[in-house]
Amino acid sequence: MASFQRIILQNRQRSSSTKNVIGVSPEPYLDLISNPFDKRQWNYLSLGPSYIRVNQSAIRPKCQQETEIKNQHKDIYSKVENHLTGYPHLIPRNNAIFKQYSDHLLDYLNQSYFTPLSYNDQLISLEQAQILGSIRRIIQNRNLIIRVTDKGNNFYIGSAVEFEQKATKFFSDTNPFIELSYNPFNEILDKVILLLNTLRGKDLIRKWQYEQMMPDRTTCELAHLYFNPKTNK
Template identity: 30%
Template sequence: MLLSLYYLNTLIPFSNEQLLIINKGLKYIPPCQSYFYYRQPIDKIIQREYNRLHDENVKNLTDYTFSTCDKRAVEYFAEVKNLLEQLYKKPLPTKLKRHARYMYNMIKSMQRKLQKANIAVGQTDKSKLFFFIDAQEYQEKITNYMNKTNAYQEITSGICPLADNLHLVILLLDHLLQRNQITKEQYKQMYPNVLTLELAHIYFNLKVHKPEMSVRPIVASINAPARKISGFLDELLTPIYNYVTKDITFINGIDVIRKLNEYQQQGHLTSTTLFVIFDVADLYTMIPRDGAIAALTRFCKKYSVNGKIGNVNIDTIIQLACVVLDTNSFAYKDKYYRQIKGGAMGSPFTMVLANIYMLEWEQKLIRHQQRHNEIYGRQIY
């Protein structure tokens, strides 16, 4: 049985062997493909991989005030370089090399077939399946989504916004540090890594669990200038939100059943009880920016201690939140865009901001249900 595929109005021009490769799932990594994919000398490949590992580890060492000139650090990096040379220069066993080349040829063949048949491939939303769809139909779904939400504005100047976004982030962090509104440690925690900096890009997962088969935009912003600020705000606010909403949050299906069982034992379940579900479509990309910031401000004021969340005052939180939203820019199909509604899916702060906004909207319904001994809950995923 093929469990890793989802076809949508299209036929897949693959052989049985190629379908079996796809069925290995999204996490499958064909072995030893660097021997065939990279057209560079092996020494350049080794140096590139070493530089990447070196930069990542240097950052970790400096974060913990560990000198990179320490004898142990020097020996460690020498061992890393030596290990990479062994792994890349050691001849592959004949059987493994034959299998690696076979996989390389199969994958290249699959790519050619998909391109010839004009078929788009991607990951389904909220599941670990590949989807296959006519590329034109897929693009129509994306275009319809962008037109419907009006959440994205093209940067018509054609100038990459990365430098401006970086400037905004650094300017704010420097300002907050100078005014002692954040600590030196928090400054380092949120400061962007200029060595790995890159503009975000957007891709679209297919919502196969929805009747209309729409798309969900994911902004890949892991190396964007404000990504670390987004993570900082998420870590600061999410524990408070989770605590405040613990009684109105469904963790999973088992949690729903448990609460229904309590509801029945209390004598509230009757033959006329109504079970109602509703879905807020495109929540993260549709919340109004000003409304979300206002809701965040009220949330922070309500649950702050002496005007602070942790050791960060409310005004600082709002400034950080605004710079995350202001720098929501990405590349798509050789153009640059700015998100002007909601937050970017893929940014850690977006979920907690949307949830805080929804919490205000839910209050009237929550109070109504509580007054009548009924259940209200929201599952977040």
């Protein structure tokens, strides 16, 4: 009986100690003289870059929702189809199971997007959308820059002009890159297309792999240089 009482006492102590634990969200790193955001905006930014706004699509126009459903259906279905038709499953693409899966997936997406929200959820969604819109306007009007920090899992907010000056100073101090005298985009793209055609011609890759890897000249672009601010240094 005494040992049983000790176990109960230990459990009570653990439960009481957990109540004193306070969750902490990482505040944004503000590299400005004054804070241009009000309390609601700052609290929203403090949720961090990993926060997902609730019911984002529910307050969009129906045409935008339908476009999003179409894009998601295409993306999910193509990944599942390519996985199941490849090794080791090797299911034929004309198998009826793919049509069934496509229909079920589309029904699920339609139900998920068009199920009416409760009044409270609608208010929360609209409020968060308004807060986010006001944050964007402040960033644009004040010519600010917002970036995800390198290790802090929070936002860096600073002047876009000063950020550009720091980047320029970094280039001049370290000289890590060489400015090209021409745009190599077309040359690189032609080499990729030639290589894919060669691989496909020798039957070293399958048709669906060839189609997926074939770059689109209208949407492709060269890699960009960007910086993740190191606020921990």
